[in-house]
Amino acid sequence: MIQLNANHFIYLLMAAEWTLLLSLIAFAGGALVGLPVALMRVSRFAALRILASGYIQLIQGTPLLIILFLSYFGLGILGFKLAPLVAAGLGLTLYAAAFLGEIWRGCIEAVPRTQWEASDCLGLNRFHQYAYVVLPQAMRIAIPPTVGFMVQIVKNTSLASVIGFVELARAGQIVNNSTFEPFVIFCAVAAIYFAMCYPLSLAARHLERKAHVGR
Amino acid sequence: MSAAEAVVRVADVVKEFGALRVLDGVGFDVARGQTVAIVGRSGSGKSTLLRCIAGLETVQAGTIEVCGHAVGRPGSAARAQLRRDVGMVFQSYNLFPHLTVERNITLALSLVKKQPKEAARAKSAEVLALVGLTDKTTAYPEQLSGGQQQRVAIARSLALEPQVMLFDEVTSALDPELTAEVLAVMEDLARRGMTMITVTHEMGFARRVADLVVFMHKGKVWEIGPTAELFSKPRTAEFRQFVSSEL
Amino acid sequence: MSYQFDFSFLAERWPDFVSGAWLTVQLTLLSIAFGFAVGTVCALIRVYGSPLLRRPVGFYVELIRNTPLLVQIFIVYFGLSSLGLKLSAETSAVIALVVNMGAYTTEIMRAGIQSIQRTQLEAADCLGLTRLQTILHVVLLPAMERVYPALSSQFVLLMLASSITSQISAEELTAVANNVQSDTYRSFEVYIVVAVVYLALSVLYRFGFWAVGLVLFARKRKLRTAL
Numbered sequence: 001m002i003q004l005n006a007n008h009f010i011y012l013l014m015a016a017e018w019t020l021l022l023s024l025i026a027f028a029g030g031a032l033v034g035l036p037v038a039l040m041r042v043s044r045f046a047a048l049r050i051l052a053s054g055y056i057q058l059i060q061g062t063p064l065l066i067i068l069f070l071s072y073f074g075l076g077i078l079g080f081k082l083a084p085l086v087a088a089g090l091g092l093t094l095y096a097a098a099f100l101g102e103i104w105r106g107c108i109e110a111v112p113r114t115q116w117e118a119s120d121c122l123g124l125n126r127f128h129q130y131a132y133v134v135l136p137q138a139m140r141i142a143i144p145p146t147v148g149f150m151v152q153i154v155k156n157t158s159l160a161s162v163i164g165f166v167e168l169a170r171a172g173q174i175v176n177n178s179t180f181e182p183f184v185i186f187c188a189v190a191a192i193y194f195a196m197c198y199p200l201s202l203a204a205r206h207l208e209r210k211a212h213v214g215r
Numbered sequence: 216m217s218a219a220e221a222v223v224r225v226a227d228v229v230k231e232f233g234a235l236r237v238l239d240g241v242g243f244d245v246a247r248g249q250t251v252a253i254v255g256r257s258g259s260g261k262s263t264l265l266r267c268i269a270g271l272e273t274v275q276a277g278t279i280e281v282c283g284h285a286v287g288r289p290g291s292a293a294r295a296q297l298r299r300d301v302g303m304v305f306q307s308y309n310l311f312p313h314l315t316v317e318r319n320i321t322l323a324l325s326l327v328k329k330q331p332k333e334a335a336r337a338k339s340a341e342v343l344a345l346v347g348l349t350d351k352t353t354a355y356p357e358q359l360s361g362g363q364q365q366r367v368a369i370a371r372s373l374a375l376e377p378q379v380m381l382f383d384e385v386t387s388a389l390d391p392e393l394t395a396e397v398l399a400v401m402e403d404l405a406r407r408g409m410t411m412i413t414v415t416h417e418m419g420f421a422r423r424v425a426d427l428v429v430f431m432h433k434g435k436v437w438e439i440g441p442t443a444e445l446f447s448k449p450r451t452a453e454f455r456q457f458v459s460s461e462l
Numbered sequence: 463m464s465y466q467f468d469f470s471f472l473a474e475r476w477p478d479f480v481s482g483a484w485l486t487v488q489l490t491l492l493s494i495a496f497g498f499a500v501g502t503v504c505a506l507i508r509v510y511g512s513p514l515l516r517r518p519v520g521f522y523v524e525l526i527r528n529t530p531l532l533v534q535i536f537i538v539y540f541g542l543s544s545l546g547l548k549l550s551a552e553t554s555a556v557i558a559l560v561v562n563m564g565a566y567t568t569e570i571m572r573a574g575i576q577s578i579q580r581t582q583l584e585a586a587d588c589l590g591l592t593r594l595q596t597i598l599h600v601v602l603l604p605a606m607e608r609v610y611p612a613l614s615s616q617f618v619l620l621m622l623a624s625s626i627t628s629q630i631s632a633e634e635l636t637a638v639a640n641n642v643q644s645d646t647y648r649s650f651e652v653y654i655v656v657a658v659v660y661l662a663l664s665v666l667y668r669f670g671f672w673a674v675g676l677v678l679f680a681r682k683r684k685l686r687t688a689l
Contacts, residue, residue: 061618061664062657063625065636070657073649077465151528158530162629169532182540190529190537197528271584291592298590309585313604313681322599323589355681375589 004179009188015171016192022157022167025089027150030096037101039130042108052101059098065159067091072163088160096153103149107142108134144211148204151197158193168192221280222247222379222410223268228277230263237263239434240277245379245427250405251412252421252442255431256457261414264431265383268412269303270294282378298327302372306384308364310356310371316343317352320371328375342370346400362393366400373404380404382413418461422446430454471646472655482638483659489552489634490621493559497620498613500560501567506597508568509575519568526565532626534558539630555627555634563620570612574605607679614671618664625660635659 040052059067071091072084080086111134119133161170172189176182223245230238237260245251253261266272268279270286279286282300284293310319320342321335330338343349346366356364365385372380382401386394398420405411405424415421421428421442428445430438430453438445438454449455472479504519511519526534538561539554549557578601586596606613628636635656643652676683 058661061622061661063622063636063660065625065628066639066653066657066660069639069653070650073653077650155528155530158532159626161532169530169536172533172536176540180544182536182544183542186533186536186541190525190533193529193533194525198524201524201528269588271587295590298588301588303585303588305581305585307581309581311582311585311600311604313607313679323591326595326599327590355685357685371589 002178004175004181004184008175008179008185011175012168012171012185012188012192015166015168016196018165019154019157019167019193020196022085022088022092022160022165023150023154025085026092026096026153026157029089029093030100030153033093033097034100034104037097038104038108041101041105056098056102059095060102064091064095064156065162067095068159068163084160084163084165087163088157088165092153092157092160095156096149099149099152100146103145104138104142107138107145110141111137141211144204144208147200147207151200151204154197154200155193220246222249222282223412224278224280225264225268226278228264228267228279229275230260230267230272231275237434238267238274241431241434241436242277243427243429243436243439245410245412247378247410248408249410249426250424251427251429252425253412253414253429253431254416254418254421254457254461255437259431260434261429261431262383265303265381265412265414269301269381270297271303295327299375300378302375302377302380304365304368304372304380304382304385306387308356308361308368308388310364310368312356314355315352316348316354316356316359316367319356319367320374323371323375338374339370342373343367345373345403346370347396360393361389362396365389365393365397369397369400369404379410379412382411382415384414384416386415386417416461418458430457432457467651468648469651469655471642471648471652475642475646478638478642479635479655479659482633482635483663485552485632486621486624486634486663489555489559489627489632490624493556493563493624494617494620496556496560497563498567500564502571502602504564504568505571505575508572510597523565523568526562527569531558531562531623532629534562535627535630551627551630551632554630555624555632559620559624559627562623563616566616566620567613570609570616571605573612574607574609575601577608578605603678607682610671610675610679614668614675617671618667621663621667622660 037052037055040048041056043049043052068088068091071094072087075087075090115133115137116129119129124133157167158169160167161173164170166174168189172185176185179185221244225244226242228238228241229236239260241260241264243251253264255261263272267274268281268286273287281297284296284300286297310316311322314322317336317339320339321330321332324330324335324338325332328335339352340349343352346369348363348366348370351359351363351367356367359367369380369385385401386397389397394417398417401411401413401420402424413420413425425442428438428440428442429436430445430451432453438449438451445454446458449458504522507515507519508523535555535558538558539549539551542549542554582600582604583596586600591599624634625636627634628640631637639652639656643649646652
């Protein structure tokens, strides 16, 4: 058994960088897939609406842990080399896309109907209505809940540890395996997560309050 | 009026919200069976006075006594005593939206008075008959008109058999025809000898039903007297002006 | 490349999945019940309590909501046992889930309780109800009714999140899957099976909470049929 020392904590902090990287990948991927999902949810075509809502139901009804296992082993079956970062990135993207899609759908629907009607009367086509009238307004509404959801993403990257990706939670386990000081180590791990998440939570709340005052 | 027969005694009451003095040395007595109308412009402190009598606000100075017990004494026993003596009806009805009309009425009977279910339901039927809503027992508040809701609120208070009923602008939120049905219930109560203090904008009601009128102005009792006398010979310019503006 | 799907392990191992799902149901219903109780009490403190009590509750809520459940579970199971408090995996799982659920419920119920107007409390006061009676009979049910959609989706999220307790080998559904896949090497198929079971459970839970809502909120039921 090795005595717990400063190097262990430096190791944890370095692992936190991977947590941040994975969070960024998940958020970027989730946004990239989530926007089309949101647009499909409010589409004029029933088929697209059903498809998007089916996707959301499927992901929101399955534990993220299982989604990560499926993406890890599924990629393996497809013959890809088992890169945990890729598998974790894929799983978290699928997960984030469903939740962001649902959040953003609500924001698009929160733009008053009269805005559609007004832009319709000006002769804007559907694409221009979205690009110049609806989405810019929806985006302002979307910022607070989106920042709030980032907290979920950061926390949920901890599950990537189960498919062997060494991020903060996994690093904690590794340090624990050699030092066996679980209480101190996992409290330190929790503190680092808190340091990453709490500012986001505060920002989300602040933005939310500002949005309410503005309206 | 001798002290013995006064049900409510208000003396030198001062109430401040921060730097704002809302009640500035208010005092008057209410005898058993009397109907008192407190009138005045908005901001004159009349609703605050009623809330002080109901024990919903604490006063900075002066005393309020109901049935010989001082209002605002600390302790749950004193509070329970006050609740037995005073019933309050609000402008916004304040029925409990998740309970049926009957349960709104029996809730305090079973929780506070510990009455058995059957007795409470009988009481509920009795007071609902008084306000003419026998057929609404199982309805929820939002299924009733504003006037009906207010009558249920009156029935809910009556069921607890208070010594004094306080009415805080109970018709201000209602249309004229709904106002009439609520006022009719209150008039009936007055005739039955209930001691009532009502804050009201209904001058017609005040003239017809009240024994005593209190005109509040700038946090003070500006004029007080028997109804007929006060309305026929207003002593102050403020009251004269108020009466003419309310007509 | 071609991959042959093989679900034959189900013939032999399905009872394992059933017992795993059953443990998941037990763990989560227990955690939901206690977590809801903890959260409701904390929410009442947050709204009506003295600042002295409000602050620690706020700290608890922020702490839990800004750290991963996985780490919370590790602290309860490994951390507490290293401090001498030995708990079984299942007990640790329930404790961690209750603590977690409590924090989220606090935030949700707080919004509900704050939506109850002060005049409702005054009316209850004037009828002579005590503070406790007012909370039980006038505040809680309408507050819960107002936030019930958020509450029930949080309950479903907790059920899904309970899969994380497999990491301390509480023998619930996900842990069963881990065992079966290491025996059979049919990893992908095994996780497809549990994904389907979780989906079924979440549909079941949603339906269950909807039904509970119908019973709890009699007024809603009545008005909907009356209108």
